[in-house]
Amino acid sequence: MITTKWLQTRSLYWKRLEQMLERAAGNGIKRLTRAELRELGALYRQTAADLSALRVDGGSQQYAASLNSLLARAHNVLYSSTRPRATAVIEFYASTYPKIFRRNFGFFAAAFLLFAVAAIAFALVTSFHPEFQNYVLGPEMVDTIQRREMWTHSIVAVKPLASSGIMTNNLSVSFMAFAAGITAGVGTVYMMLTNGMLFGVISAACVTAGMGRQLFSFVAPHGVLELPAIFIAAGAGFRIAAALLFPHLMRRKTALRYAGQDAIRMMLGCIPLLILAGIVEGFVSPSGLPEAAKYAAGATLLAGLVMWLGLGWKADKGESEASNGIQILP
Incomplete structure (x- = not known):
């Protein structure tokens, strides 16, 4: 069962994710530094895990709906990059793939x-x-x-x-x-x-x-x-x-x-x-x-x-x- 203490602890991460999404609004992830991008990715994974926990708790469906909307916004910011295709491919193989x-x-x-x-x-x-x-x-x-x-x-x-x-x-x-x-x-x-x-x-x-x-x-x-x-x-x-x-x-x-x-x-x-x-x-x-x-x-x-x-x-x-x-x- 989800406790009030659990919700209070997690809500700090959710608020931080929302703040970063507002910061990225408009120009997308281009406005974020490399460190902020890493933080955004970690917050996204944290929130996804929290959503899974909320969905299995019958009394937390209102939180689950809100978190689902937040994750959808984060997904759009993370995966709607407008970088040139060639640059994205080069960066993927040079940096992302080894990781x-x-x-x-x-x-x-x-x-x-x-x-x-x-x-x-x-x-x-x-x-x-x-x-x-x-x-x-x-x-x-x-x-x-x-x-x-x-x-x-x-x-x-x-x-x-x-x-x-x-x-x-x-x-x-x-x-x-x-x-x-x-x-x-x-x-x-x-x-x-x-x-x-x-x-x-x-x-x-x-x-x-x-x-x-x-x-x-x-x-x-x-x-x-x-x-x-x-x-x-x-x-x-x-x-x-x-x-x-x-x-x-x-x-x-x-x-x-x-x-x-x-x-x-x-x-x-x-x-x-x-x-x-x-x-x-x-x-x-x-x-x-x-x-x-x-x-x-x-x-x-x-x-x-x-x-x-x-x-x-x-x-x-x-x-x-x-x-x-x-x-x-x-």
Whole structure:
């Protein structure tokens, strides 16, 4: 049951949000400083959580209606920016996206760990029981590996077509991993485990056949972009699953709406990564470049990815401290 003390405490935040909306009237968020924008975002999230609590209390419906109207005004101010499209896109990828990734890093890490555990486990199984590869790869693929022939050489003859096909396939896998989150994460877990298993079995089979160097030098240039992109997509799926299973104080529908916004923005970062990975896989990975050059290309791309996703990480702590007084309260 909502108490008078609870309402008095929360009303201070609601009044502050209303003051900021009045300040932003007319020119919108352009009139607000960066610190005020952070405060506005925190107040918006606080008020949304409060509204969810009021809606489940039968005696607080008048407060809920008022708060719903306040949130609608805040939403219009936050999401009706008139900035030029190109500028908004650049700012999203340069500043906003790295923060979204770091905020949801735990979901990314979960996808990576599932893939890695499956890859290591099935690589060991294949190493100790070589016959297992037949069940996973099929006799034709196993025969190709045992003849020490790289199946990837066929890409070289049709580079543009291959690059397009690779991008389409990777995008399909990523969107499937993302969409599978609506199954409470079961589908996403399955995809990470099966893809990890496939990678582990192929790796062990190639190493056993003496083709480890060829395989890993092929994977290195594009894999450093392709695999993280797929893990991010799976992480977005887990973000949806977490809201579905653990909505906390919010209604499940509300929690899913917020999670969906976050997850879709996570997916927006996968698209350029997968496009670039497809180009590299179609033109660089199967080329006749020395192995050292391919590993160097992979290391360079990985360093660039880490630098991009780490942009502004030093400011995260400062932003967190700045909003300590406006944290979402239980």
